[in-house]
Amino acid sequence: MSQVSTSPSMTALGVTAKPERRDIGLGRRYAAERRFRLYGMAAIAFGLLFLFLLLFSVVSKGYTAFQQTMITIPVEFSAEIIDKDNERATNPQKLVSANYPVVARNALAKVLGVGEDDRAGLRAVNGMISDSVRVQFRNLVTTDPSIIGTTRTVTFLAHGDLDSAFKGQIDLAVPENNRKVSDKQVGWMNTLAESGALAKHFNTGLFTNGASSRPEAAGVGVAAIGSLYMMLIVLVLSLPIGVAASIYLEEFAPKNRFTDLIEVNINNLAAVPSIVYGLLGLAVFVNFAGFPRSAALVGGLVLTLMTLPTIIIATRAALKAVPPSIRSAALGLGASKMQTVFHHVLPLAMPGILTGTIIGLAHALGETAPLLLIGMVAFVADVPATPMDPATALPVQIYMWANEAERAFVERTSGAIIVLLIFLILMNVGAILLRRRFERRW
């Protein structure tokens, strides 16, 4: 604002055509104004920058988890290895305990031209194959024993380290002894990749498998089922209880000490740290009531108690937003108070209630701490059949993988986080759409 401030020389020369101007510090004040404004913008930019960084860090580390390196080669299901003494008819245990990894190793060694007496070479070949071939081949053979002795083309998982190498996540400039993949294996990998035997496929295992100590075979399928059970329990319990509680507090409760107490209570419960709910669940549901540890049922109950305050607060806001004229009209036509609420007020408040419920559920879906305390950190490899069986949950699976040291698990963890975030985005978008579609402004 230079034209505002007058230079002393002008007054000294006696030029008084313009009215005298004093320096009232406007320039300084406007500069302060601009600075202040800039701070605000910087604050928002800072927040958004870190939102972007966080998402970028997760996605850039995790998108590769959706692809998995697999090897497709002809495999000879040699009777010599699987069932040497031909006793599978009498001893069914034989096919279950056969040494399938050797079958896969020999097949790969044959393709790569490694001799049967080259023990170091065979060990290196073995290091390229995931241990999960044991289960895969066992299932193939036990469902159809006639393939023993034949040669089939089979696709199986490459070892996690090879997978990382193939995806370029292992720095090959590091001296050979300091990395998990040897130069020889990298050479073989490139040969196999050129011939098309080794390629990246879409990783269905990530969505179907359970926990595994081998990163290439680990998936979030089992954890997702556990989360699904818990979400169902939370929905079934917290929605009716939360709505009933809010209706009472908002429409029926007299103003007295008791309702005041409930109200203060609910506000405080919403702010209680989630880990305290875990302690409550451990002491009450597991220790006192004797429910099984690690069960989805206990997790669901704990998350229900945690979600209730959120739903109650949202429902009360939605009920409050229904104008009193609706109530007066219904009462005037002879409806009872209960009929007014259930036939008229509640349906009108429903979009708001459902939005609040979905947001509460999304919150519960991402919650980890209370589940750790009630023992859901168990290593669960099988799909829980009922909510009483040991289960784990998506965020807990992420926590467990985050503690694993291997590079391939960082990719898995990020992949699992992407899956979790996609669920959360879907729920939140659903809530927003619901609000846009049905919300009424009175």
Place this chain on the structure above:
Amino acid sequence: MSISLLLLIVAVIGVVGYLIGSWRANALAGGKLSSLHSRPGYYGSFVAIWSMLPAIAILLVWIIASPIYIGSAVRGGFPDEVKAEPQATQNLNYNMIGAIARGFKLLSAEERDALFKDGTAAREVLGSKGVPLAADPAPYMLTAADDLNRMTTASSTFLSILVVIAALAGGAFAYRAIAPKFRARNRVEGVMLVGLIVASSIAILTTVGIVASMATEAISFFNMVPAWEFFFGTTWDPRFAAAGATDSSGQFGLIPLLAGTLYIGFVAMLVAVPVGLFAAIYMSEYASRHVRSVAKPLLEVLAGIPTIVYGFFALVTVGPFLRDISAQLSGLVTGNYASFIQAQSVLTAGFVMGIMLIPYVSSLSDDIITAVPRALRDGSLGLGATRSETIKRVILPAALPGIVGALLMTASRAVGETMIVVLAAGVAARMQLNPFEPMTTVTVKIVNQLTGDLEFTSPQTLVAFALGITLFVITLCLNIYALYIVRKYREQYE
């Protein structure tokens, strides 16, 4: 009969009762519904309620009471020398009898009789059926298990009959009460109201549950470790408490954990408060409607991201980044490329937690700043103040109590936050002031003490409840104080 089948039967009786009740009311009205006091559905509901509620109440009471009764009856049949054993041993024995009883159900009648003649084979036979026993059962256990099974079956049969009779009798009673003048709606609505009250008292029950469960466990902890040693102890080292309970002084010291919690929370607030406040001010006072409609939801996305994701972000991105950049810095200054920031540190955890807290600060403060009356703003601007002067001299002072309340609430979140600190703060309980070193928090220690095998008798496990109740009290006080400030502030403009 299993409980779920019984519940299903009661439900079916209820539905049938509803249909019969409505039909009966319709029949009584004879096509002239206005002669009824209530709509026919209410008569139906009345019958359904009477047939279901008493039956389910009986069922619940029975489920809770019958194992206690049967247990004492079976124990009453124990030989005298067994009764003289300590309570813990008796409980173990009783659990074993329960296992045998379960095993018996899997055996055929002949196999069971064979076991009664020769009890030594019991462990092996039951083990082959998938019921492992810890030891060879004593002879009295086999008879007791048989008694247990007999009584359980009898109890179950009796319960089934009782519940079905109660359901039918209740339904019949309600059916007889149906008359055109009968105020079915008022009755049904009375029951509904009771249901609503019960639902809303669950909030109270949860609080009572939290306090009671944690207090009982914490008290049994304080019986083992004196309270003052817990609250004022400066050493946290729970490992050796079991070895020598006599010299366990100071091993469960809360102070280092509390120091870590507060330090990390302080760093988080250092990040979250300026950023959140300035974001809120910009959004409510400067931003155009368009910018606001984009930036506000985006910032709130930060609040929707699960904390485990922040923890992972801190663990694999922020921590290593800070470590590497500190190595570069010290290399530039001293020539020695040694990192002075550790990957797990107060700074890492606090900084990431601060990012998580930005949306809490900004949206709470945004609401409060927007609530300042328009007239104050216009008055200040009209006197020639710039916008920033208006904000600094008029709006912020007016909004101050509310903002302080919001910050207190945010602080309580920082204190109770778990997953970020579990992954990024470290587990070493130390008291020091260097933010580049790891420290640990109350929540981390709760998780550490309670993951893995537990027994509810050792101080190592029970200390988690003492920590939990401390955490609960701290956050409760912060929140009540915040609520008090916010309420007091709100009254000023109304």
